[in-house]
Amino acid sequence: MNAPAEYLAVQRAGTPDWIRNHTELVRRIAHHLAARLPPGVDVDDLIQAGMIGLIEAGRQYRGDGGASFETFASFRIRGAMIDELRRGDWTPRSVHRKVREAADAMREIEQRHGRAASSQEVAAAVGLKPDKYQQLMDDAARGQVLSLDATVDASGEPALSPDTHQAGPATLFEQDEFRAVLAEAIASLPDRERTVMALYYQEEMNLREIGAVLGVTESRVCQIHGQALVRLRARMGTWKDTGNLPF
Numbered sequence: 001m002n003a004p005a006e007y008l009a010v011q012r013a014g015t016p017d018w019i020r021n022h023t024e025l026v027r028r029i030a031h032h033l034a035a036r037l038p039p040g041v042d043v044d045d046l047i048q049a050g051m052i053g054l055i056e057a058g059r060q061y062r063g064d065g066g067a068s069f070e071t072f073a074s075f076r077i078r079g080a081m082i083d084e085l086r087r088g089d090w091t092p093r094s095v096h097r098k099v100r101e102a103a104d105a106m107r108e109i110e111q112r113h114g115r116a117a118s119s120q121e122v123a124a125a126v127g128l129k130p131d132k133y134q135q136l137m138d139d140a141a142r143g144q145v146l147s148l149d150a151t152v153d154a155s156g157e158p159a160l161s162p163d164t165h166q167a168g169p170a171t172l173f174e175q176d177e178f179r180a181v182l183a184e185a186i187a188s189l190p191d192r193e194r195t196v197m198a199l200y201y202q203e204e205m206n207l208r209e210i211g212a213v214l215g216v217t218e219s220r221v222c223q224i225h226g227q228a229l230v231r232l233r234a235r236m237g238t239w240k241d242t243g244n245l246p247f
Contacts, residue, residue: 018058019051022073026050029077035206046081053080095139099230101126102136107234116190117234119227137226138219185235193228196221 030046057076061069105125109117123133186197192214199205199213207218207225214221 018069019054022054022070023051025070025073026054026077029074030081032204033078033081041085045084049080049084050077053077056080095136098126098128098136099140099233102133102140103230103233106231110234116231122230134223137223137230139226140230141222141226181236182232185232188235189228189231193224193231196224197228200225 026047030043030050034041034043034046053076054073057073061072102122106117106122109121119133123130196210199210207221211218211221
């Protein structure tokens with residue numbers, strides 16, 4: 001990734017104290033995000049993108065929205081990294097299409113039977129063999145984590161935008177409603193999926209660490225994570241249909 005002019009200008013002018021004091025925050029977020037992604041992702045690119053986010057946070061922070069600068073900057077840093085990753089999205093369109101089909105099939109099964117749909121049922125509904133379905137769930141986790149990460153704060157709770165203090169009443173109401181719906185959807189996940197989500201987003205454990213806790217392989221954890229994300233998409237269909245669902 002070529003260094004943006006904004007970043008180079010700050011480097012030439014000398015690094016302000018507030019940037020130096022939060023460089024470790026950028027590095028921590030970059031390594032945490034990189035641990036969730038394929039090995040081809042360059043952590044140095046994430047750090048550079050995160051530094052741009054930090055610079056933007058410093059310019060935009062007003063301190064009158066109730067959030068500390070570190071909290072505000074964390075959103076900007078993570079968002080800048082995710083934007084950089086999205087520009088080089090490695091997930092094929094065919095995967096995105098199949099994930100949407102799986103979510104639609106899952107929602108239809110759950111509405112019909114009034115219970116959580118099993119992976120076997122969804123695989124059959126979308127015409128995939130079990131091993132191909134599990135690979136799809138793996139791909140879903142690798143691709144969709146970027147979007148969900150952007151909507152979850154440092155404690156693992158559904159997050160408001162860092163621009164909340166600038167938003168109007170209608171936007172604030174919609175954000176509060178989204179938080180409530182997402183939190184309810186996560187709470188309703190099957191036990192193992194909910195556990196993986198909690199360990200991944202709240203405890204900030206990587207896939208290998210979660211596998212050790214659950215006694216399964218890293219690949220299996222990724223598949224469970226993908227299944228949870230697809231189930232969330234299925235259960236939040238209204239948000240998806242209005243274009244507000246971010247994953």
